Amino acid sequence: GDSVTQKQGQVTLSEDDFLFINCTYSTTTYPTLLWYVQYLGQGPQLLLKVTTANNKGISRGFEATYDKGTTSFHLQKASVQESDSAVYFCALVPANSGTYQRFGTGTKLQVVP
Amino acid sequence: GALVYQYPRRTICKSGTSMRMECQAVGFQATSVAWYRQSPQKTFELIALSTVNSAIKYEQNFTQEKFPISHPNLSFSSMTVLNAYLEDRGLYLCGARDSGGAREQYFGPGTRLTVL
Numbered sequence: 001g002d003s004v005t006q007k008q009g010q011v012t013l014s015e016d017d018f019l020f021i022n023c024t025y026s027t028t029t030y031p032t033l034l035w036y037v038q039y040l041g042q043g044p045q046l047l048l049k050v051t052t053a054n055n056k057g058i059s060r061g062f063e064a065t066y067d068k069g070t071t072s073f074h075l076q077k078a079s080v081q082e083s084d085s086a087v088y089f090c091a092l093v094p095a096n097s098g099t100y101q102r103f104g105t106g107t108k109l110q111v112v113p
Numbered sequence: 114g115a116l117v118y119q120y121p122r123r124t125i126c127k128s129g130t131s132m133r134m135e136c137q138a139v140g141f142q143a144t145s146v147a148w149y150r151q152s153p154q155k156t157f158e159l160i161a162l163s164t165v166n167s168a169i170k171y172e173q174n175f176t177q178e179k180f181p182i183s184h185p186n187l188s189f190s191s192m193t194v195l196n197a198y199l200e201d202r203g204l205y206l207c208g209a210r211d212s213g214g215a216r217e218q219y220f221g222p223g224t225r226l227t228v229l
Contacts, residue, residue, distance in 0.1 A: 032216040032217065034217050036220075038155075041222075042222050042223075043117075043119075043206055043220035043221050043222040043223045044206070044208075044220045045220070046217050046219070049216075049217055051216070087155055089157075091217075093216040093217065100145075100147045100159055100162050100208075100218075101147075101208070101217070101218055103156075103157045105154075105155070105156050106155040106156070108155070
């Protein structure tokens with residue numbers, strides 16, 4: 001079946017550090033891949049999405065490349081700020097219409113000043 | 114832009130009672146609405162997927178008898194938690210998908226249910 005794996009439960013960085021959050025997926029379809037960010041006390045917000053293999057999504061300094069070869073969609077940012085502290089979810093939408101999103105277990109990012 | 118509102122934001126109910134929560138899509142037509150429960154560990158459990166003009170599909174461990182859902186039009190959905198108990202605590206999220214072809218869901222802020 002379709003699934004998303006995030007190995008890192010929590011990441012702690014200092015401001016201006018490089019961010020890398022691991023995400024791999026499994027599916028038999030041609031999915032859309034997404035990253036959501038959830039700030040404390042809020043619902044998940046779409047951060048970026050990529051619908052085509054080998055394409056890169058970029059938003060607010062974050063980027064992720066849909067790598068069909070390694071079935072990965074890792075999230076990166078060159079320089080994190082304290083305001084980036086949140087939980088980040090990788091998600092997959094299978095190609096079948098009407099099916100819901102599969103979420104990873106989330107990675108909590110804490111950025112200390 | 115596409116926005117999703119959820120009411121109430123927080124609610125407290127006594128064990129064995131029921132409570133209803135609402136989800137409103139603004140700025141787009143929500144052809145499908147998914148209800149999730151998010152645990153304190155932040156994992157998402159899909160409760161059910163509701164698509165206009167189709168039957169509501171409940172996931173394993175969730176039933177219509179316990180979580181009845183209404184999706185009467187393209188902007189509104191509601192779900193009731195019947196006979197709530199401690200294990201029903203959590204953040205209930207509504208994720209709505211636009212009819213325009215975009216595959217992602219837009220989420221509301223959630224309804225946090227506390228059961229005493």
